[in-house]
Amino acid sequence: MPTVFVNIPGAPYDVHVERGLLERVASRVRDLTGAKRLAVVTDANVRPLHLPLVRRSCEAAGVEMIDVTIPAGEGHKTLATVQTIYDQLLDARIDRNTPVAALGGGVVGDVAGFAAATVLRGVPLVQVPTTLLAMVDASVGGKTGVNHARGKNLIGAFHQPRAVFVDPQVLTTLPPHELRNGLAECIKHDLIRNEAGFARLERDIDRALSIDIEYLAELIAHNVAIKARVVEADPLEQGERAHLNFGHTFAHAIEIVSDFAVTHGKAVALGMVAASHVSMRLGMIAPTDDRRITSLIARAGFPTHSLNLPIDPLLDVMRHDKKARSDCPRFVLLERLGHAVVREDVPQELVRDAFEALH
Numbered sequence: 015m016p017t018v019f020v021n022i023p024g025a026p027y028d029v030h031v032e033r034g035l036l037e038r039v040a041s042r043v044r045d046l047t048g049a050k051r052l053a054v055v056t057d058a059n060v061r062p063l064h065l066p067l068v069r070r071s072c073e074a075a076g077v078e079m080i081d082v083t084i085p086a087g088e089g090h091k092t093l094a095t096v097q098t099i100y101d102q103l104l105d106a107r108i109d110r111n112t113p114v115a116a117l118g119g120g121v122v123g124d125v126a127g128f129a130a131a132t133v134l135r136g137v138p139l140v141q142v143p144t145t146l147l148a149m150v151d152a153s154v155g156g157k158t159g160v161n162h163a164r165g166k167n168l169i170g171a172f173h174q175p176r177a178v179f180v181d182p183q184v185l186t187t188l189p190p191h192e193l194r195n196g197l198a199e200c201i202k203h204d205l206i207r208n209e210a211g212f213a214r215l216e217r218d219i220d221r222a223l224s225i226d227i228e229y230l231a232e233l234i235a236h237n238v239a240i241k242a243r244v245v246e247a248d249p250l251e252q253g254e255r256a257h258l259n260f261g262h263t264f265a266h267a268i269e270i271v272s273d274f275a276v277t278h279g280k281a282v283a284l285g286m287v288a289a290s291h292v293s294m295r296l297g298m299i300a301p302t303d304d305r306r307i308t309s310l311i312a313r314a315g316f317p318t319h320s321l322n323l324p325i326d327p328l329l330d331v332m333r334h335d336k337k338a339r340s341d342c343p344r345f346v347l348l349e350r351l352g353h354a355v356v357r358e359d360v361p362q363e364l365v366r367d368a369f370e371a372l373h
């Protein structure tokens with residue numbers, strides 16, 4: 015079964031993708047860290063579905079499980095939730111060597127990761143992602159954190175996990191729209207880094223949608239490898255890691271202007287359609303490539319038009335993006351399929367046209 019090595023200087027780790035891994039996760043953490051106790055943070059949705067297997071794995075491995083549950087959903091990705099995690103960890107008298115396992119989607123990964131980064135000035139973290147998005151994106155790269163009233167992900171820390179344990183079997187309980195959110199990031203990865211992967215996804219996306227676990231295991235390993243190579247080259251997000259924002263500058267504006275009524279997956283899907291459109295208009299990708307991209311995004315179950323948002327506010331948000339260095343927003347575009355490039359010189363008219371094409 016595939017293991018992907020993530021070579022972060024000073025903090026390297028493996029991402030294990032194995033069917034049935036949840037049943038053995040505690041012994042794997044014990045072998046890795048030597049710890050006899052394990053704090054498992056999960057959310058109220060994942061708890062009844064997947065905590066029982068983890069609990070049994072602890073019993074089998076002779077590891078004491080500290081059970082920490084938080085409410086589910088992006089609305090609980092807050093410092094208040096982190097505070098409740100601190101309380102439970104400290105009440106259980108954890109020490110510097112007690113690992114925290116984040117069992118859940120990207121919200122649990124980010125919140126529990128931030129708690130692990132900060133409690134006692136940092137304890138070991140293992141990620142046990144249970145959504146496709148968390149498996150291929152959020153659990154790799156070491157970004158942890160919470161939202162603030164002023165915006166998403168504004169409070170946080172880099173804290174690389176000691177390992178990531180992916181059991182693709184848990185995806186059988188994932189609601190279809192959550193699976194699609196992960197697929198949007200998979201499409202993104204291939205668009206910025208791997209043309210052959212894009213062609214394979216065109217051929218096999220229906221296997222992902224029908225939860226073919228064997229295929230999903232391959233797809234996850236492929237995507238983790240792409241994300242790993244990007245974050246290895248730029249662990250602290252000072253340069254090339256920006257490529258992971260492909261489609262996300264547009265998506266961010268759509269999320270804000272819709273007041274988050276458009277979900278992240280949908281916004282990224284529309285954002286990738288827009289970014290691909292701009293890439294085509296700048297003569298970097300061919301119209302046939304642009305059509306392939308839009309059609310794969312549609313097959314993944316996303317709308318690629320009918321966006322009912324006013325364009326001027328969208329353009330305004332883009333001008334004030336926190337990642338913009340000057341007034342001109344930085345766009346991640348496609349030089350060609352499988353190759354991203356950052357451009358700061360995109361004419362405003364083209365951006366407007368791209369939003370219009372989404373209507």
Ligand SMILES: NC(=O)c1ccc[n+]([C@@H]2O[C@H](COP(=O)([O-])OP(=O)(O)OC[C@H]3O[C@@H](n4cnc5c(N)ncnc54)[C@H](O)[C@@H]3O)[C@@H](O)[C@H]2O)c1
Nearest residue numbers: 059086119120121122144145147148151152157184187188
């Ligand atoms: N740290 C990073 O680098 C990074 C990268 C991308 C996204 N993120 C963050 O990730 C978050 C989004 O992650 P997400 O999409 O996984 O959302 P999520 O964690 O909210 O999970 C989505 C929903 O699925 C439920 N769920 C999780 N696993 C399940 C399973 N196996 N079966 C049934 N239900 C399950 C959850 O309870 C939740 O209701 C955002 O907060 C985003 O900012 C972080």
Ligand SMILES: [Zn+2]
Nearest residue numbers: 199262278282
């Ligand atoms: Zn995203």
